[in-house]
Amino acid sequence: EIVLTQSPATLSLSPGERATLSCRASQSVSSYLAWYQQKPGQAPRLLIYDASNRATGIPARFSGGGSGTDFTLTISSLEPEDFAVYYCQQRSNSFTFGPGTKVDIK
Amino acid sequence: QITLKESGPTLVKPTQTLTLTCIFSGFSLSTSGVGVGWIRQPPGKALEWLALVYWNDDKRYSPSLKSRLTITKDTSKNQVVLKMTKMDPVDTATYYCAHSSTVSNYWFDPWGQGTLVTVSS
Numbered sequence: 001e002i003v004l005t006q007s008p009a010t011l012s013l014s015p016g017e018r019a020t021l022s023c024r025a026s027q028s029v030s031s032y033l034a035w036y037q038q039k040p041g042q043a044p045r046l047l048i049y050d051a052s053n054r055a056t057g058i059p060a061r062f063s064g065g066g067s068g069t070d071f072t073l074t075i076s077s078l079e080p081e082d083f084a085v086y087y088c089q090q091r092s093n094s095f096t097f098g099p100g101t102k103v104d105i106k
Numbered sequence: 107q108i109t110l111k112e113s114g115p116t117l118v119k120p121t122q123t124l125t126l127t128c129i130f131s132g133f134s135l136s137t138s139g140v141g142v143g144w145i146r147q148p149p150g151k152a153l154e155w156l157a158l159v160y161w162n163d164d165k166r167y168s169p170s171l172k173s174r175l176t177i178t179k180d181t182s183k184n185q186v187v188l189k190m191t192k193m194d195p196v197d198t199a200t201y202y203c204a205h206s207s208t209v210s211n212y213w214f215d216p217w218g219q220g221t222l223v224t225v226s227s
Contacts (some may be wrong), residue, residue: 001169001170034213034214036153036214043202043216043217043218043219043220044153044202044214044217045215045216045217046210046213046214046215046216049210049211049213049215050211053211055210055213055215087152087153089153089155089213089214091212091213094155094166094168094169095143095155095158095166095168096155097145097152097153097154097155098152099152100152100153
């Protein structure tokens with residue numbers, strides 16, 4: 001099973017700051033990696049697919065990068081609605097999710 | 107517009123079998139490439155993928171839960187059913203179903219609202 005590790009567990013930032021989240025896979029997943037955003041009481045929402053492609057309707061301040069085992073999600077300038085939990089997921093070999101990174105207000 | 111909605115019991119007893127139904131609209135499970143998956147999330151914890159059924163009835167299961175899971179589809183009713191046997195309190199979670207196809211580039215999108223299942227005697 002491919003294990004995904006996310007860091008940091010919590011990221012405390014202020015609106016307008018840049019957020020950089022990391023996801024590392026225990027073995028190569030090529031570019032078969034996605035990022036989801038989840039707000040309290042809501043279902044996850046797809047943000048980034050295939051490592052670097054924004055899903056429909058996702059603002060340009062969200063960007064993804066990486067391939068193989070190391071991936072990043074960057075939010076260029078945090079908006080109030082961006083404070084949430086972010087999960088990475090791979091579908092290279094079965095499906096697994098990372099443990100999540102919580103982005104909260106500093 | 108693609109929508110999904112989960113339904114099932116809110117409370118099950120330990121050792122019982124859980125049966126959850128996902129009713130969807132906006133797509134057909136008879137269309138090539140389409141799939142519906144189940145993912146769960148214990149309170150305050152991370153997401154865990156459980157199972158996925160494809161348009162051609164190909165079924166995939168989480169290796170750690172495979173022996174307890176059965177996923178089926180009813181194309182005519184636009185629904186997918188997940189059964190999980192031998193429920194335990196650690197299975198308490200919100201259970202989500204989600205769409206996967208070329209429309210979503212084979213990722214889970216969108217998701218249903220989720221249904222909370224509590225396992226307790």
